[in-house]
Amino acid sequence: MxxxxxxxxxxxxxxxxxxxxxxxxxxxxxxxxxxxIFTKGDLKQVNEEVAKYKVGAPARVGLVAPIDVVVPPGNTGLDPSQTSFSQVLNIPTKINKGTV
Known part of the structure; x- marks a missing residue:
């Protein structure tokens, strides 16, 4: 690489x-x-070895989602302390009965 x-x-x-x-x-x-990756070996073994080290990465600020993301209106079950997540995404929030 x-x-x-x-x-x-x-x-x-x-x-x-x-x-x-x-x-x-x-x-x-x-x-x-x-x-x-160049190999003379078995591709299945190479694929398995590469898959061992595959890790997910969190989204970075400013990236565009590859698909449309829709957040339906309603209770999310999140604590009011977690509204900053929605604010970063420019999603308006409302605290109702202790949840967002």
Whole structure:
């Protein structure tokens, strides 16, 4: 795993050293967050090994959700101390009978 420019450079160098120009087809695909894994082993084992280290990450401020998120009106069951969460998301809140 490394920066895309470093991966592109490595692929170009490998293509020049080996004479295998087929690797150059990978370069246009290196956009956004990419990791390359090369193996001669069993893909199922590689997939299982990678899945062991997969962790979820919390959303960061300013990110756009990939899908529409709808919060239906009504009692959320949250404590009144947790209204800051809704305020960050610009969701109007109302405290009713000790819950948001």
């Amino acid at each position: 490394c920066k895309n420019t470093m991966m592109k450079r490595s692929i170009r160098m490998h293509a020049e050293m080996t004479g295998n120009q087929a690797f150059l087809n990978l370069i246009p695909l290196l956009q956004e967050d990419v990791g390359l």
